[in-house]
Amino acid sequence: MSAVHMQTLAESLVEAARRAGADAADALAASGQSTSIAVRGGTLEQADRAEGVEIGLRVLIGGRQACVSASDHSPSAIARMAERAVAMAREAPVDDMLGLADPDQLARHRDAGDLQIADDRPDPAPDALQDLALRAEAAARDMPGISQVESAHAAFNRQFLWLAASNGFSGGYGRSGHSLSCVAITGEGLAMERDHAGETRVWAADLPTPEDIGRLAAERTLARAGSRKPPTGAFPILYDRRVAASLIGHLLSAVNGAAVARGASWLRKDLGRPVLPDGFDLIEDPHRPRYPSSRPFDAEGLPTRARRIVEGGVLQGWTLDLATGRKLGMASTASAARGISSAPSPATSNVILTPGTVTQDDLIARMGTGLVVTSMLGASINGTTGDYSRGAAGFWVNNGRIAYPVNECTIAGNLRDMLMTLVAANDALPWRGTEVPSLLVEGMTVAGA
Template identity: 45%
Template sequence: MAKAKSSSPKKSRPKKSGPKKSESSAPDANLLGDLMKWAKAAGADAADALYVNGESISVAQRMGAREKLESSEGRDLGLRVFVGQRQAFVSSTDFAPASLRILAQRAVDMARAVPEDPVCGIAPEELLATKWPDLDLYEKKRPTTKSLLALAAEAEDAARSVRGVTNSEGAEASWGRTSFVLAASNGFSGAYRRSGYSLSCAVLAGEGTAMERDYEWSSAIHFDDLMAAARIGRNAGKFAVRRLNPRKAQSARVPVVYDRRVSSGLIGHLAGAINGRAVARGTSFLKDKMGAKVFADGIRILDNPLRKRGLGSRPFDAEGLSTRRYAVIDDGVLTTWLLDLAAARQLGLKPTGHAARGTSGPPSPTTSNFYLENGEATVDELISDIKSGLFITDMIGFGVNGVTGDYSRGASGFWIEKGKLAWPVSGITVAGNLKGMFLNMTPANDLQFKGSTNAPTVRIEGMTVAGS
């Protein structure tokens, strides 16, 4: 495997206003096809190319004053070539035909010089996507800088108006859109566009050494799906104030409840453990659990790349394969790995259409819209029988061993007494092993889609809490 990069400077500069611009557009329809021909003429047996073109605006306000205003535009093209069982990658922002001819020749020369990779190779034609649905991933409207600044101001003003809030880390609003075009010498050609908004706010409550920080955020493909700015601000303020005057918890083995703000991290650990590359390398704690019960009865975890307006949605994967909805965990049983072509070949399985890639490297498996389905209980019902336990609202550190499943992370939140949230706690550590944690997990019914990986509030029995 080899890679190189050739570039001309991308445009990236602060702007004082947001003039309307033309939409991001794909290159000439024949350009990627020509690039495939030039790669073949240079000696490649096969090739594929990914084109990415994007623009973004980001603004921020802190303590009532504008703090940041940035705008960027850029485009990039990545070429992958195969010579026998060897591959190489090159990328460039110079789109002149003469430059791309040189790029193709350079890629082939690099591929001839690297060791063979027995699992590399382009997709066979019978696996290629030939049609795909409209997933509503693009909003044509381009916001003005002024409108984004107004969103950030509304969010921060709402947060600072909450009684007890004494300082602010600011509010930030951003927008972007990106075009993707993938073409390959096996005949695949596909393109789609994606837009997105995000808004966040973080503030502090209290005074001196007794200050506490918290936040709220929202992301969406379409502006209409974004959480209201005032609500984001109020939530950030309320979350910070309720954390004031925390106590230390006594070390104990108790039920632990993960608020939906942090429970997605647990599902993210599962995603890493069922990544086909990790399984093929033998570095996953679930490497021998295919077809086995790894969660409690009734638990379903889905990966759905075809969810309309989903933050992780994609109509085809980065190797041109069709995407589809998978019940990765069905009634507690592990049903599949996440596989790109290389991982599938290593494991002797069929690819699952989970390949993702940038312009300067190979594809690798990843999730799309990955989420734990709702349970039946409300959050109040989930904690109602806990005599003593922990409700986590924030976590720090990444003490997770992907090979063994051992888990230890810093946390803060609220102590549970007699089925109610009693007082805030901080400076504690929660520990266990993900194998046992998954088997003892119970979800609530408050699933909310805020990112590409989501989960409702969950309860896990018998975790170790280390406090004072």
């Protein structure tokens, strides 16, 4: 649907809410379409296509709020939504921190064109996506030692969002996404191992070739042949760049204003204190062109901007929307995000950690004996204390060199201690929402054989 129609839907929701008795309201209208193709054994295995329009409304009455959503966007449905939302809000608990932005806080620039977050080329046809998937599968299958390719997958999506509010804000923009992935298998029975490769880009032109994706999936899989459990003990851990962002993700969760306001963050008393080694910056930049989470304004209509979450290792501030900022006596960092059926909450976009000056091989040599983690599963993370435990797989290092692949082990530590020992490599990959290089962590516990 056109931008004009999406604007009309969002603004109609706000008007209906005011007529139904809301003190204030904001609304989100989203149209989207997606196509997904999976192949196996050189033939089409699955094809999916979806498209539709969804609308969501939040109303506020005397410090109370309620959210409703629907896929029916007829005038009568919009009127019923507004009445239902107002009735729900009147029964909700009071939170005096709730409220829309003041008009003078709102973003003036509401066009995302300069961010280039929507591919301007024609949408790929299903047969073009199938060709990409088949080429990735063939490249993986042709590698000696690969017993089968579990799947190869290509997909495209495009959406358009429009946000309107009773404080006068009205703005929207489009997004696109292209993805390509492959999962390969080596060995048989109990000796079977698998690994994958996959990439996602805003613009198709920025994707690696299908052959690169397929070969990388195969190479990663073949490297896992003969995996075994590592020894148990205290060892350094090197988080490969494939998984290092998850470690920084725990830091981002701990500085989220919602967790801090609840007292449920292990960093709740550390504002202005070191949380990373000296020399590390953690920067959020929502204006990186062609990056998937770039945006000109947040979900409350505030202008987004670059900021330093950590500077020189020292924590500079929390990630805040309007409500959590008011609870903590601080201004919003224009970090509100929301879904169609949910209220705004704080979230980051395009986070970059300072890279190091050495290669991953240099860090492996420095380790001596330890574990390189390339994949993880399951998690036990205590958000209040920072206690950390995760299942892991990767490669064992002896005498500064990779000795053999490992699986079925657990790594454990405390996030506060772990993050203060970080050493970064220089191998961060671009195009990620969290751009983090390989990270060496000293003295974690490995539970293996």
